Amino acid sequence: MFSNSVKYALNAVLYLAINANGSQKILARDISEAIAVPKAYIAKLLQELVRHNIISSERGPKGGFYLTEANRKVPMIKIVEMIDGEELFKSCVLGLEHCNEAKPCPLHEKISPYRWSLLTALEFNTIQDFADEISEHKSYLPQ
Amino acid sequence: MFSNSVKYALNAVLYLAINANGSQKILARDISEAIAVPKAYIAKLLQELVRHNIISSERGPKGGFYLTEANRKVPMIKIVEMIDGEELFKSCVLGLEHCNEAKPCPLHEKISPYRWSLLTALEFNTIQDFADEISEHKSYLPQ
DNA sequence: AATAAAAAAGATATGTATGTCCGAAATATG
DNA sequence: CATATTTCGGACATACATATCTTTTTTATT
Numbered sequence: 463m464f465s466n467s468v469k470y471a472l473n474a475v476l477y478l479a480i481n482a483n484g485s486q487k488i489l490a491r492d493i494s495e496a497i498a499v500p501k502a503y504i505a506k507l508l509q510e511l512v513r514h515n516i517i518s519s520e521r522g523p524k525g526g527f528y529l530t531e532a533n534r535k536v537p538m539i540k541i542v543e544m545i546d547g548e549e550l551f552k553s554c555v556l557g558l559e560h561c562n563e564a565k566p567c568p569l570h571e572k573i574s575p576y577r578w579s580l581l582t583a584l585e586f587n588t589i590q591d592f593a594d595e596i597s598e599h600k601s602y603l604p605q
Numbered sequence: 606m607f608s609n610s611v612k613y614a615l616n617a618v619l620y621l622a623i624n625a626n627g628s629q630k631i632l633a634r635d636i637s638e639a640i641a642v643p644k645a646y647i648a649k650l651l652q653e654l655v656r657h658n659i660i661s662s663e664r665g666p667k668g669g670f671y672l673t674e675a676n677r678k679v680p681m682i683k684i685v686e687m688i689d690g691e692e693l694f695k696s697c698v699l700g701l702e703h704c705n706e707a708k709p710c711p712l713h714e715k716i717s718p719y720r721w722s723l724l725t726a727l728e729f730n731t732i733q734d735f736a737d738e739i740s741e742h743k744s745y746l747p748q
Numbered sequence: 749a750a751t752a753a754a755a756a757a758g759a760t761a762t763g764t765a766t767g768t769c770c771g772a773a774a775t776a777t778g
Numbered sequence: 779c780a781t782a783t784t785t786c787g788g789a790c791a792t793a794c795a796t797a798t799c800t801t802t803t804t805t806a807t808t
Contacts, residue, residue, distance in 0.1 A: 463606060463693075463716075466796070469700040476711060490755075502798050509756060522805030523753045550606075555723070557612040558747060568619065568735040568744040572726040576719035583715040592711040601711040604701060609766070632784075645768050652786060664785040665775030 468545045471507050473497040475541055476603060478517060478529055479593035487519075487526030497604075507545075514544050516589075529589065538592060539584035551581045606723075611688045614650050616640040618684055619746055621660060621672055622736035630662075630669030640747070650688075657687050659732075672732065681735060682727035694724045 464472075474493050481496075482488045490508055494501035508527055511517045516536050519527045542550065554561035554570070561567040566574075595601045607615075617636050624639075625631045633651055637644035651670055654660045659679050662670045685693065697704035697713070704710040738744045 463698050463720075466700070469698070472699055472712075473701075489753095500797060503796070505755075506757095506797090512755090519755060520805085521753090521755045521803075524806060525754050525804085527755085555606055555612075556615055557607075557609070558616075560747065561745075565745040567746065568730075568738055569723070569726060570744065573719065573722045576722040580716055580719045595711055601713065602704075602708040603710065604703065630784095634784095643767060646766070648785080649767090649787095655785090662785060663775080664773075664783085666783045667776060668774085668784045670785085 464542065464550075465546055467507060468542055470497065470499045470504055471511060471541050471545060472538070473603070474499070474504055474508060475511065475517060475529075475589055476592060476596065478527055479534065479589050480596060480603070482526075482528040487524070487528045489526045493527065510544065511541070514540070516540055516544065534590035534593075535588050537585050537588055539581070542584065551577060607685065608689055610650060611685050613640065613642045613647055614654060614684050614688060615681070616746070617642070617647055617651060618654065618660060618672075618681075618732055619735055619739065621670055622677065622732050623739055623746070625669075625671040630667070630671045632669045636670065653687065654684070657683070659683055659687065677733035677736070678731050680728055681730055681732060682724070685727060694720050 474497055477493055477496050478488060490505040491501050493499075493508070494504045497504070508517065508519070512519045512527075515533070517527055517533055518530050519525065554567055555573065556567045556569060558567050561570055563570075592601075596603060617640055620636055620639050621631060633648040634644055636642075636651070637647045640647070651660065651662070655662045655670075658676070660670055660676055661673050662668070697710055698716050699710045699712060701710050704713055706713075735744075739746060
């Protein structure tokens with residue numbers, strides 16, 4: 463479904479959303495350990511998330527990664543799109559160029575309502591929304 | 606969602622279902638051209654489909670790939686499972702080991718209907734079912 | 749100013765999916 | 779039986795995602 467990179471990034475951002483704030487920054491190493499992803503690899507993804515203004519960071523001592531209020535309002539879909547691109551949920555599951563509502567592939571009708579609801583859920587729910595669900599014990603992460 | 610190999614295999618099998626029968630076999634080259642996939646690559650996939658009794662083949666002049674009546678009754682999911690394995694629809698989208706209905710990850714509820722729709726569509730429809738839909742112009746392939 | 753801590757950046761390595769090539773085996777046809 | 783046609787099987791090549799390593803830049807602290 464998602465690439466490993468997307469899975470890692472989603473986990474890392476949710477971990478940040480729950481554990482960090484402006485004064486409490488988190489080291490790449492700590493995120494790496496918390497979500498069980500190689501440090502150098504997650505560090506690269508975190509850097510790219512910063513470049514795309516999805517998360518924030520500060521260098522040097524007392525530095526680390528964190529989320530601003532603006533970051534917390536970013537829709538989850540942005541993380542997926544940054545890595546796997548915008549086509550993931552939009553292109554035909556069979557890879558057909560000309561598949562659409564008018565000329566659907568054999569799977570199209572059977573899945574598109576559910577696909578669409580997934581897409582809108584990721585578009586309309588922010589990082590904070592998902593973090594809140596976890597805080598309220600409606601959903602869970604390993605840590 | 607699906608690997609390229611799965612997309613290719615699904616397309617190739619549906620093309621066979623529509624265009625071949627016991628007396629009218631189809632060359633790997635023709636399938637390759639029809640679905641726009643490299644010949645050597647689709648040939649490998651076709652061989653594996655034969656080994657798994659999902660399609661049939663005959664060597665030599667007048668040979669080629671085709672479907673028996675038994676082949677046509679194979680559920681589409683078998684093609685996906687042969688290549689991408691059975692975990693594709695079952696493992697957590699975030700890669701979490703302990704994600705389940707009782708303790709769902711933040712994406713679990715959002716993604717379940719989509720996955721379920723895809724899984725059941727592939728489990729309960731045979732190769733022939735999809736081919737019929739196409740013959741009846743309820744759904745479409747490029748050719 | 750010197751030091752240490754941390755992210756950022758670039759270069760490199762590994763692994764897996766994807767794609768290609770060539771020879772062997774099977775079979776219909778003349 | 780010889781030949782042509784086709785799948786089959788193994789080895790090889792390439793590209794991309796994944797992962798690692800090293801150096802540079804930034805910044806707080808002393």
